[in-house]
Amino acid sequence: MLTAFLCDSSYASHFCVVRDSNIVRFPFRSHVIPRKVLSVRYTLSILTKLCCSNKIRVVDKADSHLLIQKAVESLYPIFQSRDQITKRNLFRLLEAFRQHRVSPSMFWSANGYGHGDLGRETLDQIYASLFDCESALVRLQFFSGTHAIACCLYGILRPGDEWVSLTGPPYETLEQVIGLTGNQGNGSLKDFQIGFRQLDLRANGEIDLDAVSGFIRKETKLVFFQRSCGYAWRKSTTIRQLAKAIAHVKQIRPDIICFVDNCYGEWVEEMEPTHVGADIIAGSLIKNCGGTIVPSGGYIAGRMQLVELAKSRLSAPGIQGGATLDHLRTLYQGLFLSPQFVGEAIKGACLISQVMKSLGFPVQPLPHDYRTDIIQSVQLGNSHLVSSFCESVQRMSPVNSYVQPIAGNTPGYEEQVIFANGTFIDGSTSELSADGPLRSPFCIFTQGGTSWLHWQLVLEDFVSRYNENLS
Template identity: 45%
Template sequence: MKKENFLGLSERVVELGKQAEQYLTPYFSRIDEIADYNTQKVLAAFRAHRVSDTMFAGTTGYGYDDHGRDTLEEIYADLFGTEAGLVRLGFVNGTHALSCALFGALEPGDVMLSVTSAPYDTLLNTVTGDCPGSMKRYGIGYRQIDLKDGRLDLEAIEKAAAADDVKMVFLQRSRGYAVRQTLSCAEIGEACAVVRRVNPNAVIMVDNCYGEFTEELEPTQVGADMCAGSLIKNPGGGLAPTGGYIVGRKDLVERAAYRLTAPGIGGECGCTMGQNRLLYQGLFLAPHVTAQAIKTAVFCAKVMQLLGFTVDPAPEAPRYDIIQTIAFGAPDPLRRFCEGIQAGAPVDSFVTPEPWAMPGYDDPVIMAAGAFVQGASIELSADAPMREPYVCYMQGGLTYPSGKAGILLAAEKLIQSGLCK
């Protein structure tokens, strides 16, 4: 019996997918090993904290004595090897969580040293922006160490971190909208050791967005004092409707909670409105869903490579986040790729993505994202600032089969438009 071609893929694209998948089989096995390890780690934490159905009940108003919320935060702390956690729906995105962590740890006159070049576009507004409420406007200083050949410049970090006024050393694990390598936990650990040697009292903070559960360790298990991220990326498992997290030293997490709510209130307040079940279930699924997204990224890398485009990371490379970049070199193939990704989405597949002035970015951004949760980049999406060298950032895929379908539809768009070999 002949199988139905539901998506109308050409024979060339179908064969292209088979060729890529056959090549990638041995690399998928390592991804599955990491997912197995992290799934057992999450299950063990759920068992240790005696998670029960009663924890899924929501609170309203002030949210005092929310046992489910408090237990979830203890689970996050255990998983990241930290003293405390703050997991809240009140964080509107990862940038908000990171901002609260920064303002909690730093005071006027302190200096933040970023050692992975400039922070991601949206966070840069918090740090050096001229808008009201930025760190710059509060008298918090900023310095940065640029990457050297795409890697941490440990010699420069050691020299700069030794300054008396440096109170925080900041690392962005993932690449953001930059052509650079994502940091492994081993590399983060090396940087932490250097900083500890010359400035033992400095807070070491990691932007962990896109990196959770991609390895068997997290940054706070290799020397970082705290890290933060978004629940609509990896740790929400595709189910969290919004929110973010901060994990780390107890005093730092408490100070961040004061920024989220108010000094003296902190984490005591914050109702969950019946959403605890999704946060728990999303976390339980997170290692598996993250692995599905990584497989989608690896598949994308191989397919786009076969079509003649430059990709990073390479299909064979270890993965430390869920992001895949494709350098298109021109606006037209970038737009066609995003159109294909959008066509492969379960939501708004009929929409044609167009560049627009997205808040927090200096250039128009094109974004393909047909997600069940708005902006959830653990779901299949692709976005890029419309500037040279027209590099697209693809991430997500709740399931590998659906992610693979989206990549093949993107390949179809490029081939039909005559924009690839």
């Protein structure tokens, strides 16, 4: 049996080797620790403790499967708790389907203008029921979550208005929409004299409520919250935190519109932002709500007046419709599957967090932390390890498993980003994916997984190849 650890960057060229003997040698510590090697399991537990206390990374070539299995066993209580949340969310969804009398007749789609599509109209009503709001708009014609968010912003805001983010900088793909990057005159909100400011989060990752009252001005029409962490090394914003922040904003100015980017957050908790006072939310159907099978689309839900304004931006004032193009059954079935697949994605995220933490990598959230989205962040420290992790994800994907992920320029992102997502639907990160910008501190962001066991296969591949690189 051979065990090797790699130290932090300051000791990058040194190894500690443990063989079948009674001595554990730490060359970089310049001393020897007597230790009887009683068993593989005992050795791994001791080395894991040393890893956590000395911030070194432990890998065992022969027993990487054992390391991961121990992580799985430690997470069984979390898995059971997550299954109960999934069960309650599924029950809530089934009640909505029953209330709106879903039947096979609703799977027949309209083409052309899409007028009089009973199935589409019923699906809108189901989303409104699930999100406990007045109205919803579910359309294949939204081709990303960013597109749905942009339709809300362009539909609601007018020249001279201002909107502010209370969760720091929005996701990178919104930067050109805002006008922070890109060419002047490309149709950004800034080109229409719509202002934007952001309030940074506190050091602990929470919304700075003490600063909100002085931050909001008379021209501020809309307050924006991003539920997910995006590509930032921070905690995501929980429903409880959103409820507190929205109530605080409404106390300052009841007329301000509270808008939440709900991408990656649906079904993770038992309530959504609209349950706690959000006026409007938006998300993607190739993320949580699509159940990994919806081919495209997005949704908007909230107050009827605001949804109608966003609808006019997607189409045109006075124009109704939106052909469903024989995809209604998929839209219904994807929604039905979504709570279950979100539950599996959360369990996979917990496993990633537990295994990577045991290897000495900083993780966000921690394995037993409360979760509000499906994203798991791991700080890998260098571009080589980011690429290596993405290679493992790609190798264990059903599509393009032979392809090596390479960082490159991607529309909507200012920096090079590496993506690993061998998915059946392009961009469907809810299937299984890992990505991240190649910038310090070189974090990887994982999402999705139709089964947590899929992530176990990915981790086994990564840990094995990681060990080979150390040997």
